[in-house]
Amino acid sequence: MWIAYLILVFLLIFLTLLPKIQNQHWIFRVPEFGKIQITYFIVITFILGFFTEPSENFWYFQTILLVLFVHHSVILVKYTPLYRVKKYKQRNNSSQKIHFISANVYQFNTEYHRFIKLIEQCKPEIFMTMESDSKWEQALRVLEKDYPYQHKVTLENTYGMHFYSKIKIKDHTTHYFVADDIPSIEIHLETEDGFSFVFFGVHPPPPSPTEEETSKERDGDLLSIAKRVKEIKIPVIVVGDFNNVAWSKSSILFRKTSNLIDPRIGRAFVSTFHAKYRLLRFPIDLMFHSEDIFIKELKTLDNFGSDHLPVYCEFFIDHHNNEQEERIEEATVEEKAEAEEMIQEGKQKDGDRDAVVTED
Numbered sequence: 001m002w003i004a005y006l007i008l009v010f011l012l013i014f015l016t017l018l019p020k021i022q023n024q025h026w027i028f029r030v031p032e033f034g035k036i037q038i039t040y041f042i043v044i045t046f047i048l049g050f051f052t053e054p055s056e057n058f059w060y061f062q063t064i065l066l067v068l069f070v071h072h073s074v075i076l077v078k079y080t081p082l083y084r085v086k087k088y089k090q091r092n093n094s095s096q097k098i099h100f101i102s103a104n105v106y107q108f109n110t111e112y113h114r115f116i117k118l119i120e121q122c123k124p125e126i127f128m129t130m131e132s133d134s135k136w137e138q139a140l141r142v143l144e145k146d147y148p149y150q151h152k153v154t155l156e157n158t159y160g161m162h163f164y165s166k167i168k169i170k171d172h173t174t175h176y177f178v179a180d181d182i183p184s185i186e187i188h189l190e191t192e193d194g195f196s197f198v199f200f201g202v203h204p205p206p207p208s209p210t211e212e213e214t215s216k217e218r219d220g221d222l223l224s225i226a227k228r229v230k231e232i233k234i235p236v237i238v239v240g241d242f243n244n245v246a247w248s249k250s251s252i253l254f255r256k257t258s259n260l261i262d263p264r265i266g267r268a269f270v271s272t273f274h275a276k277y278r279l280l281r282f283p284i285d286l287m288f289h290s291e292d293i294f295i296k297e298l299k300t301l302d303n304f305g306s307d308h309l310p311v312y313c314e315f316f317i318d319h320h321n322n323e324q325e326e327r328i329e330e331a332t333v334e335e336k337a338e339a340e341e342m343i344q345e346g347k348q349k350d351g352d353r354d355a356v357v358t359e360d
Helices: 002-020 026-033 035-049 058-079 112-122 134-143 216-231 249-258 333-348
Strands: 098-104 126-130 149-155 161-165 168-175 184-190 196-202 236-241 285-289 293-300 311-317 357-359
Touching: 002 026, 002 035, 002 058, 026 035, 035 058, 098 112, 098 236, 098 285, 112 134, 126 196, 126 236, 134 149, 134 161, 149 168, 149 184, 161 168, 161 184, 161 196, 168 216, 184 216, 196 216, 216 236, 216 249, 216 333, 236 311, 249 285, 249 333, 285 293, 285 311
Parallel strands: 098 126, 196 236
Antiparallel strands: 098 311, 126 161, 149 161, 149 357, 168 184, 184 196, 236 285, 293 311
């Protein structure tokens, strides 16, 4: 039992320290995803320690576990209701409530009817799909009568994106910031009550042994989006499968570079992947928004056959409420330079993907 305890202690130390090394190879980045699970295992190992045979080094290792627990908890507590943020109320001069669903549908998931039923039940004004190919596009056509405004980027390489809206689209653009087969979409909308905003949909490639060896393309794509978002002078939401977690260095750099707010802070993790394994579920479908957008609800919905849970959000726009200004963090000169370097590295990295694209 003592040997098993020691193995767990050293493994937890290793997994905690590995992401501290600023190397973009997936080996160094993947442990960031499991911070919640690592914290649980620290607690389990600490308890397990009391069932081992006595040793003169027992409290030394237990103290290390306590330090690890405090380290992870200080970071994670920000993404729970225990972390207090200022509350706000919807006022008469704000927009009507707007609802959207963002879902990585998993390209090879053929249970189209389950997703269609989800949309019909929730009736969001906006929804976006990722990993949607030509088969998904065909299946979703039954919803077009209710969602007359669309923007489609149909790819067969698991990076397709489709956007559907009941709200009028004033303008739409597909960006390819770091690779010609990794799109992000910029949709300008105007509500019936006269509020304009921008919906940015993103889905960069993950660092993993089966996809990209490093996080260079992911980080370069996200930081390119951050720069573009900062140029936009009206309310903006950035949504999608970031293949990243909110507490990673690149996510924090994204938030600071874009001057956006992370609505998970003070709310919840909103873990989405993997949909079928609750204990191995990571919050990688993220969302950020500008200070004029106020989030009323942010949660996951039921699984519809994908490997990701869909994200549901309710928000409103209020130009006269400045209560969220203090939540915006500015990037330092050094961080801006680091972001530029990461963008260039992302553009130079050539991902190996087979792309077939159509767009309208």
